[in-house]
Amino acid sequence: MKREKVDVLFINPGDREAVYQSLGKTFSAIEPPSLAGFFATYIRKKGMSTQIIDAPALNLSPRTIAEFVSDNYDPTLIVLVVYGFQPSASTQNMPAAGETSKYLKEINPQFKIMMTGTHPAALPARTLREEAIDFVCDREGPETIHGTCQALKSSTPDFSKIPSLWYKTSSGMVLSNPATPLMDDLDEELPGVSWDLLPMDKYRAHNWHCFEHITERQPYASLHTSLGCPYKCTFCCINAPFGKPSYRMWSPDSVIREIDILVNKYGVKNIKFVDEMFVLNENHVLGICDRIIDRGYDLNIWAYARVDTVKGHFLEKLNKAGFRWLALGIESGSKHVRDGVEKGRFGSEEIIGVVRNIQNAGINVIGNYIFGLPDDTLESMEDTLSLAMEANCEFASFYCAMAYPGSKLYEMAIEKKWALPESWIGYSQHSYETTPLPTDFLSAKEVLGFRDNAFMRYFTNPDYLRMVQKKFGEDTLNNIRDMTKISIRRKLLEE
Template sequence: MLDIVFVNPGDRKVVFQDLGKDLTAIEPPYLTLSFATYLQNKGFNVKIIDANALNITPEETAKIVKELNPRLVALIVYGNQPSASTQNMSIAGKIAKTIKETINLPIVMGGLHPSALPKRTLEEESVDFVIQGEEQIPLEQLLIALQEETSFETVESLWYYDNEVIKNSTKGKLINNLDDYMPIANWDLLPMDKYRAHNWHCFDDIDNRSPYAAIYTSLGCPYKCEFCCINAPFGKSTIRYRSPEIIVEELELLNKKYGIKNIKFIDEMFVLHEEHYMKIVDLIIERKLDLNIWCYARVDTVKEHTLKRMKQAGINWLALGIESANPDVRDGARKKMRVKDIEQRVRLIQEAGIRVIGNYIFGLPDDTLESMQETLDMAKELNCEFANMYCAMAYPGSSLYELALKRGWELPEVWHGYSQHAYVMQPLPSKYLSAKEVVKFRDNAFHEYFENPKYLNMLEEKFGKKVREHMEEITKTKLKRKILEK
């Protein structure tokens, strides 16, 4: 008998509107794959249905589940970025409901959002169990309990019903040895021909965004940015590492067996501890892997003496959390950096031949129209090779979410309203601006940045006319926003 079927939910049309058709990345669900591999190595029979990559409906997903008839269905809810779990809850809920209506199998839900709101998730969704925390050990224990028909009390980190009463077991300790619990993944479990990199990731070769893979080298982050929710499954701000040796062995597998060059390191903060990330860099160079990598860094963790070798290893893009130009706004979000430091680090990175994605947030608690304009002006002056422009969002699991509840701020009516690109997106107001004003500024800022001749000329100079035309085509699409229609 098949023990467990993992389902990776996704609804690109709803989450990204028309941008989801050709422009957004289709990312392999690495954590789901890792959990499945761990259980497979323990002797369980596993399958994965990547409904997002296959672009199939809840009804089609439920039909496949019925045919497979597993002992347990696991919906693991994460997203293309560390904060994107909540926006996938709408489709995850539909899939769970449809499976229950099609075949009454036990369903467990895990992921960042369920960890942040376990009781509410159990109450609202058509699931039997919710995991609050790391998933590997609870999944293993739950499968054994189902096989042996024993009590769920011994399954750690589990929320469940007992005679219609909600109960939860003791939360398990954080995993110490990630290599044991996040082994080299069995990538054959995934539809490897369905994944594609971000468009900007492949500006040097825009027609070859596939094949693509994304992996974690660490879990968590030691920082406490108020808008971030990624530590919700861990219960505290912390970071733990897989060994560089196992990571590079997995990269070599992806590169040589699957022909994958485009790689994302999903870690919220890859460029942090030099001993870890530079060991990975050195091993990649030693094994002569041909890779095109992007990863996250903080402005204040980038070190000049590491950049040349990072570039040599194929790290071609660094995503920097710049957030705001205004020091009062930025420090309110617990990021203490000076604008001149930001500019200096961006130029150092670019001089090493590495491209920069600047990440900016509009509508942080202390933002005004003037401070947001400062941020846009800085973004245009920095003129990074790409930019992500976000509205401040109160993601469940973040301190901003708790603040929003305390102050009675309006939150999205549906979970996909947490998507930055959705029609029903509902960001936070700042102390001085309405949510509508923030959305309007962000959407206008996107077009002002990407339609700027200075930016387009830089693109053409670095990547060629085809990439410039590609970006000019993108900006013809204007997102529809319900909040702007009010």
């Protein structure tokens, strides 16, 4: 069988079952790798050929991916784009990425493989040493990917001048080149996602994203309207690929062009804005809203916001444009604990007030909470759960504090010799191997046990269930009940 010659073959690695256990079968989202899609567009603009293989969407194992590549493609460069549904999800995808590269090299040692993404950018030297790969990109990616492919196509490859590239010499020595400047004009340099290279019929929204129409979770797409984040929360690794706090935006005109394609070509209604912080810049937010409103689209959008960035005059337009959900990083019920992770400028009354303002504007809220931050005690974690119960958001995500590579918390953990997960899959919030950070007062086991108990207390709370039934109906109520029937195993709690 003749194989397709391709300059850059992008692979989105992942393993839904390992990351989410049984929740991955029905309740979690299957999300398009929008950054891989942007990178593919960049490569196309440079006159090179490209394809994308999305493992989670196609439900392909690492070995199956390797066999598929070997049977169907003759790539100059294979790029494993190791991101995730949110910034912290890069590390949990490293086991699948590592296995994929291992099998690729076993089938064909001549394959040239690069890893890019949040985790590889945070730990480039370690990634290059530990994985069966040839290159690591320690910044955004596109220029480094293009330069590496160009070098490989040369009769005498020279990698020494490719910015942000880590590579090995023939003797196995690890070398690195100075970082490339961040891209300034996203509209020009990354003008849209190569949606045509993705299996658009495979993607689905999270269950909660579609509480208003629980049986209509497809079609679905996720889209960046900005890159980076200007904030410095110690638990977050969002800026690892950028080297510093950074916030750059696509123009509203560029964003609406992508939405036009998703709506008119693929029939998408459910959209996630992947930005770590969407509700921030007024001209950006309202400019996008205005363009959606002008089109008259009927959308179901969710996006991230902060308690201190949700301004009252945003809400009416957000609602009218189809923003049905805003995700708030509330994190902790203790201001002292929030102070410790540089997120403590507001109190519980302000938090509840912002939640109510959003809900009163007809927009649902998903509250994000973290247990096991460095200053947490059993009492402060109980305060966090109490705040979650009082806020009674339409949905809530409960996380354990993790020292993700690329975050200040990871640097603290290394410096103070805190116990970290034994494997990268241990950084997944829902995996069997999950191992959160201990606090100054609690063991990792105590933190995880509290988190799992808090999840059940919240989603079986009669006040919450009455609200869900009244607002979304019986089908959504049953969906919540089915979700709470799923028991995920925890190695730490079985020991």
